[in-house]
Amino acid sequence: LAKTTQPISMDSYEGQEVNITCSHNNIATNDYITWYQQFPSQGPRFIIQGYKTKVTNEVASLFIPADRKSSTLSLPRVSLSDTAVYYCLVGAHLQTGANNLFFGTGTRLTVIP
Amino acid sequence: DVKVTQSSRYLVKRTGEKVFLECVQDMDHENMFWYRQDPGLGLRLIYFSYDVKMKEKGDIPEGYSVSREKKERFSLILESASTNQTSMYLCASSLTDQPQHFGDGTRLSIL
Numbered sequence: 001l002a003k004t005t006q007p008i009s010m011d012s013y014e015g016q017e018v019n020i021t022c023s024h025n026n027i028a029t030n031d032y033i034t035w036y037q038q039f040p041s042q043g044p045r046f047i048i049q050g051y052k053t054k055v056t057n058e059v060a061s062l063f064i065p066a067d068r069k070s071s072t073l074s075l076p077r078v079s080l081s082d083t084a085v086y087y088c089l090v091g092a093h094l095q096t097g098a099n100n101l102f103f104g105t106g107t108r109l110t111v112i113p
Numbered sequence: 114d115v116k117v118t119q120s121s122r123y124l125v126k127r128t129g130e131k132v133f134l135e136c137v138q139d140m141d142h143e144n145m146f147w148y149r150q151d152p153g154l155g156l157r158l159i160y161f162s163y164d165v166k167m168k169e170k171g172d173i174p175e176g177y178s179v180s181r182e183k184k185e186r187f188s189l190i191l192e193s194a195s196t197n198q199t200s201m202y203l204c205a206s207s208l209t210d211q212p213q214h215f216g217d218g219t220r221l222s223i224l
Contacts, residue, residue: 034212043117043203043215044156087155101171103148105155 003027003102004088011110018075020107022088025069033064033071034089038106044087048073075109083111116140117216119204125222132191134219136204145187146171146205146213147179156203162187163209194223 005023012018024033032051036044048055050062050071061074075082085108091101120135138145144163148156148171158171160179168179176198180188187206191198199222205213 032210036212036215041217043205043217044213045215046212049212101158101161103156103158105153 004090004104006086006088006104006107008105009108009110011112012078013112014079015077018078018082018109020073020075020086020088020109021070022073022090022104023070024088024090024102027068027090031068031090033062033068034091035060035062035071035073036087036089038085038087047086078109078111080111080113082109084109117204117206117214119202119216119219121219122217123220123222125224126191126194127224128194128196130191130194130223132194132221132223134189134191134202134204134221136187136189136206136216137185138187138206138214139185140206140214141184142206142208142214143184144207144209144213145181146207147177147187147189148203148205149173150201150203150218159189196223199223 034049035047037047038044048057048060048062050064052064055062063072085106087106088104117138126132146161147159150156157173159177160171162168162181165184178190202219203215205215207213
């Protein structure tokens with residue numbers, strides 16, 4: 001049973017804001033939400049992590065509602081180089097076991113000129 | 114910058130062979146992971162290690178084993194390779210409660 005659900009793909013024009021949502025209805029109290037970006041022939045790369053409310057860094061924002069059953073990665077003003085697969089990871093602190101780590105199947109974002 | 118190095122980018126082996134995939138990290142991370150990545154299935158955790166000689170099974174450990182004799186090195190072993198183990202294998206490392214850092218993967222083909 002998948003612990004996270006994401007859209008399979010999204011298209012966006014350059015310069016637009018893109019929002020990718022991940023559903024995690026069974027999120028546990030200790031679970032953090034982490035997003036990764038993956039380009040072809042490379043491993044995933046960390047983008048942002050949060051527990052609740054809103055987190056922002058230099059590349060993205062992460063919005064987490066009060067019930068924490070979903071999260072939204074927001075990429076401002078995307079460019080062609082943002083074309084990649086984006087993964088949502090929900091998992092607890094590792095002291096509780098590695099089998100609490102669940103990657104989604106990823107969202108393939110295509111940025112169109 | 115953290116560097117996670119996987120020994121091979123591409124590997125071709127035959128059914129029944131014993132296969133070793135090696136991963137080395139240079140940032141003294143206590144946690145190391147092995148995933149496989151298949152189209153439509155995302156990343157699935159095979160094994161995880163939180164200390165030298167310590168390991169835990171992930172979602173799909175069947176047909177695999179691991180070895181962690183030194184902190185910086187985590188090996189994935191396919192005891193008797195089968196065609197359904199053809200996949201992209203990704204290694205990662207992290208400090209506890211911190212994001213994972215990934216290698217660039219080994220694309221393994223079992224013929």
